Amino acid sequence: MSTQPTIKVTSMKDMVFEKGVGFLASLKDLPKHINTKTITAGVVAAIFGCTGPALLVIKAANDSGLTHAQAISWLFSIYFFSGLISIFLALRYKLPINGAYNIPAAVMLIDALKGLSINEAAGGYFIAGVIVLILGLSGLIGKIMKRIPLPIVMAMIAGAMIRFGTDIIKSTQAAPIIGMAALFGYLVLPRIVKKIPPVLGALMLGIIATALTVGFKTSGIDFKFAGPQLIMPQFSLNSIFAIGIPLAVLVIGSENAQAIGVLMAQGYKPPINFMTIISGIGSMITSFFGGHNANIAGPMTAICASEEAGENKEGRYAATVVNGILFSLFGIFASIALAFVSILPKDLINVLAGLAMINVLISTFHDAFSSKQFKIGAFFSLIIAMSGVVILKISAPLWALLGGVIVSYIAEPGDFKKAASN
Numbered sequence: 001m002s003t004q005p006t007i008k009v010t011s012m013k014d015m016v017f018e019k020g021v022g023f024l025a026s027l028k029d030l031p032k033h034i035n036t037k038t039i040t041a042g043v044v045a046a047i048f049g050c051t052g053p054a055l056l057v058i059k060a061a062n063d064s065g066l067t068h069a070q071a072i073s074w075l076f077s078i079y080f081f082s083g084l085i086s087i088f089l090a091l092r093y094k095l096p097i098n099g100a101y102n103i104p105a106a107v108m109l110i111d112a113l114k115g116l117s118i119n120e121a122a123g124g125y126f127i128a129g130v131i132v133l134i135l136g137l138s139g140l141i142g143k144i145m146k147r148i149p150l151p152i153v154m155a156m157i158a159g160a161m162i163r164f165g166t167d168i169i170k171s172t173q174a175a176p177i178i179g180m181a182a183l184f185g186y187l188v189l190p191r192i193v194k195k196i197p198p199v200l201g202a203l204m205l206g207i208i209a210t211a212l213t214v215g216f217k218t219s220g221i222d223f224k225f226a227g228p229q230l231i232m233p234q235f236s237l238n239s240i241f242a243i244g245i246p247l248a249v250l251v252i253g254s255e256n257a258q259a260i261g262v263l264m265a266q267g268y269k270p271p272i273n274f275m276t277i278i279s280g281i282g283s284m285i286t287s288f289f290g291g292h293n294a295n296i297a298g299p300m301t302a303i304c305a306s307e308e309a310g311e312n313k314e315g316r317y318a319a320t321v322v323n324g325i326l327f328s329l330f331g332i333f334a335s336i337a338l339a340f341v342s343i344l345p346k347d348l349i350n351v352l353a354g355l356a357m358i359n360v361l362i363s364t365f366h367d368a369f370s371s372k373q374f375k376i377g378a379f380f381s382l383i384i385a386m387s388g389v390v391i392l393k394i395s396a397p398l399w400a401l402l403g404g405v406i407v408s409y410i411a412e413p414g415d416f417k418k419a420a421s422n
Helices: 023-033 036-050 052-063 068-092 103-112 119-139 142-149 150-174 176-187 199-211 237-265 272-287 299-304 316-332 336-341 346-356 360-368 375-387 396-411 414-420
Strands: 009-012 015-018
Touching: 009 237, 009 375, 015 272, 023 068, 023 199, 023 316, 023 346, 036 052, 036 199, 036 316, 036 346, 052 068, 068 272, 068 316, 068 336, 103 142, 103 150, 103 237, 119 142, 119 150, 119 176, 119 237, 119 272, 150 176, 150 237, 150 299, 150 346, 150 360, 150 375, 176 346, 199 346, 237 299, 237 360, 237 414, 299 316, 299 346, 316 336, 346 360, 360 375, 396 414
Parallel strands: none
Antiparallel strands: 009 015
């Protein structure tokens, strides 16, 4: 039975860097971990990340008056560099740590970009990256996450991710033939043909059902190639306060927090500080192409870290490598790849993403409420995350962690004493 390699931690003054297992070791083992399950998980994660979220970015770009070329450059940067982050971290730590960009931030930017030039926006993105980088180098994020009780973290993940589960039902109701075909491919087909992973079966039958019913609408799609643009950041107080600080909080409080919790739920030891550091560096780099950030991905990490990526936990990093390659290719050919985004029905994407999350959701609910400690705090963390509340432009996952801890301190103070004594 394979075991997950231990991550060594080296302290240098106030900076904490988690050492990886080595690129050569990961590359050497990669071929034996490339199989139908890791490939399918990586492809499903890429389909999820390259469809609906990409349309949110396009909407933000259009609403803020960016040119088509600037929008393509934005897409290039957040996908290409996110893909590189996936490949880099997967091979450095032999863990399924996926790179992406902050999806809630794309929604925030629909309003925040109005009245700002693309150069001022890039300045805000750059400042956000600097803030995240400093927090990562200080080791502060790692210390904070280690002090938050695990049930509260797991409840936050369950609450933040539960919409993927409910979307299975909603999307199946909206497109019953496509949804039922995908469910049949997930639940029944693997029992008939045992070599087909459940999510792959869902993907196959979902595509067939789409072709036989609504079809793939390709009219009016432009397949012209367009490269990225270099955009020099300009700094202003408006862009710093409207974009820089809120974006930094979103990077840490939503995507990174979700990914850390998901990895912990699957029994991994995530390199919290380095994940924060690389998110800061990624955001600084993407700003020069008009991209709002490249950081750690919550949902994509959840898909690639789940049992759907294989029973062997040590080999699931291969799914992240597959996802990273596809993300980078999507970025390079963003102008062309974007044309394919509208082909796949949204309901099929929702069902596939939800099915890929099933085991993650089950494990997070178990870890959140199987313990006798922090139950009330975990419950409040769950319902705050499920609410989707946004306060001061900060999304629900961060408020769920804060709320859960505060409630536990009030209602369950003895649990903190017990945890500290263990």
